Amino acid sequence: GAVVSQHPSWVICKSGTSVKIECRSLDFQATTMFWYRQFPKQSLMLMATSNEGSKATYEQGVEKDKFLINHASLTLSTLTVTSAHPEDSSFYICSASKPGEETQYFGPGTRLLVL
């Protein structure tokens, strides 16, 4: 199997606070994890590629200082939304791939609402 979990599944926070979202591969080691953002009724937008033990690679237009990504182990990547604002409210989804494989296994997503 290839199961990816995310925690929390949903979070509500006040504007200006920071929120951490975890992405875990439960039954395999993931050298690469991807973070996506999805606004209502829109498609997924790739934010960054996270490689274990190295700095994340961010897509154009994504602020690396605002969306901090840490991939400290082969089964865990975290996304921290710093100084969150209402416009950061979105559905954040991670995916993980096994070494040498193209298939991405997606997590269930985390819904963030910033008040």
Added chain:
Amino acid sequence: TQLLEQSPQFLSIQEGENLTVYCNSSSVFSSLQWYRQEPGEGPVLLVTVVTGGEVKKLKRLTFQFGDARKDSSLHITAAQPGDTGLYLCAGEQSGTYKYIFGTGTRLKVLA
């Protein structure tokens, strides 16, 4: 920037009808995947196509990768209410394992 345009954006059909969803780009992709996503959940992989002209079937779903690997189609035969969802194509940027997602097609099948 590689873009993937899907058409139609929305589709509402009666149970039993056939439909085709298109995924088009001006860029060439190493491979292309199709996903279905339910509200509030992550996307679920349906199929991966790699070779230009490749056709894959998954029960009532038929996927085709264009000869030039720039476009793809998804055909559903005799649609059922359980097929309702957001269908997404995603193309792999050559050699990167990174996928760019299409604009999405929201399908609703009425009983």
